[in-house]
């Protein structure tokens with residue numbers, strides 16, 4: 001099945017659009033998700049990944065995902081309490 005909008009099922013997608021945030025001094029940065037857990041030695045550990053959007057050219061709906069989700073999942077399993 002071809003990639004499609006989860007709202008209207010259209011295949012008119014603009015894929016892999018980065019979501020930009022402006023950090024200190026107006027420097028562009030990709031918006032990210034951060035997972036924070038407490039490690040075995042009680043330090044906080046975290047991992048971040050950029051959020052990617054697919055924009056629907058039919059209805060404007062945006063589907064979000066992260067590319068490196070396997071690494072996030074493994075980090076979560078390894079560090080969750």
Ligand SMILES: [Zn+2]
Nearest residue numbers: 005008056059
């Ligand atoms: Zn749509």
